[in-house]
Every structure is written in structure tokens, then in C-alpha cells.
Amino acid sequence: MQKLKISLEGNLSANVLYLPALRDSDQVLLLLSEIWGINQHILEIAEQYVNLGFHVLIPNVFFRQKETVCLDYDEQDTQTAYHLYQQLDLVQAATDLDQIMDQSLKMIGKTQIHILGFCMGGTLCYLLKNAQIKTRIAYYGSKIGQYLEQIQSIQQPTIIHLALNDHLIGLEEIDHLKKAVQGSKNIQTFCYDKVGHGFNCPYRANYNKVASELAYQTNLSFLKNFLGER
Known part of the structure; x- marks a missing residue:
């Protein structure tokens, strides 16, 4: 694992973890x-995809607020995480x-680069x-209604994984x-019944092993189709 220091406009810098592919x-x-x-x-997710043959980049999205963010799922760290998120300008x-x-x-x-976000x-x-x-894979990204126009305009092959018992993404929003x-040739949605937000994370209460594995296998098939490799 390496750390890249990226210089950005406005005399800013951001740290990005870089995990080279194993082949x-x-x-x-x-x-x-x-x-x-x-x-x-x-x-752990990064290791999965490194083993598949990807070079993985992991940026600290909160770099404008804090140089390093590595939080657990306990109450105190979750409060810190929500505070950081509330201060984040998603468009910026x-x-x-x-x-x-x-x-x-x-x-x-x-x-070229592929996007995987949770x-x-x-x-x-x-x-x-x-x-x-080149491709995008989004797990239970919220604010669908707010960003519906941006989602519709995506040109790259894209998968969106959604939970049907998600407290942050309602069924009406999913239906919209x-x-x-x-009919889009670019965007596919995959919905998982009786699971909640964060179902892919084994450290969260909503973890669902079956849904997590099904989504991962869907990703493998998706990436194999577009990359010609696994």
C-alpha cells in the first residue's frame, strides 16, 4: 500500500491510498x-478488487475537513462521521x-478508471x-430524487444496488x-428484498451475507463483460 499526495486547485492537497494490482x-x-x-x-473491499486484477485508489473524501478519516461504527464515531458528512458539499x-x-x-x-462507491x-x-x-457501481447511494437528472445523464455502463428496506432511500424514491x-442501455438497478441500508458491511447491524454475495457476483459478471477479464 502506498500513499499518493495529490495537488489540487486552490493550493490544496489530498491523500489517496494506492494498492497496486497483484498481476x-x-x-x-x-x-x-x-x-x-x-x-x-x-x-477489505479494496483487497477483493486488488485480487481481481485492479489497481485500487482510495481517496479521503473529507480531505478539506480532516487529513485522515478512519472511523468505527460505534455511537461516538458515528456521530463524528455524520458531523463530517453534514459539513460536506457533495458537488464540490x-x-x-x-x-x-x-x-x-x-x-x-x-x-481509464472504474468507480465503486458505498x-x-x-x-x-x-x-x-x-x-x-469506464464503469460505475453504486451501493445504496441516497438522495436519488435530488440527483435523478444526473443519474439519467450517465453515459457509462452503471450498476445501482438498492435495499428495499432502506431507511434512507424510500420505496417511492426507488420506484422513481x-x-x-x-429502457436505459447504460444503467441497471438491482434491488434486494428484506434488507436495509449498509447490507454489504459485515460490521454493521444491517449486514446481509446473502445479499452481499449476490451483489458481489453481479459486479464480477458486470466487470468481466466490460473488461474482458476477471
């Missing part, structure tokens, strides 16, 4: 975390991430505009999304 590959994955930052759960964060992608790809000598990171998946993005992207 020769030109495929890069940008992994966007939940509000708890780059914690054990996110690092997406603009920052587009710049971070450009600089990171130059540093590691790659030219919770807050799933929402950011909708907003990124970098021309080098499914109707909006019906």
Missing part, C-alpha cells in the same frame, strides 16, 4: 467510502474527485464527470429511479 493490469478502481472513511471494511467533493482521478492516473501511468460514495458515483470513467432509467 499485470491496466485497470484502475476508484473506491469511495461510506461516511466512516477509510476503515477496515473499505480496506465530486469536482475534487474528478481532479483527483486525473492526477492519480497520471502518477500511476494509467488512462453509501456516501454511492451518491458520489452519480455526480462524477471525469471522461476517463427505476421508471426514470427504464
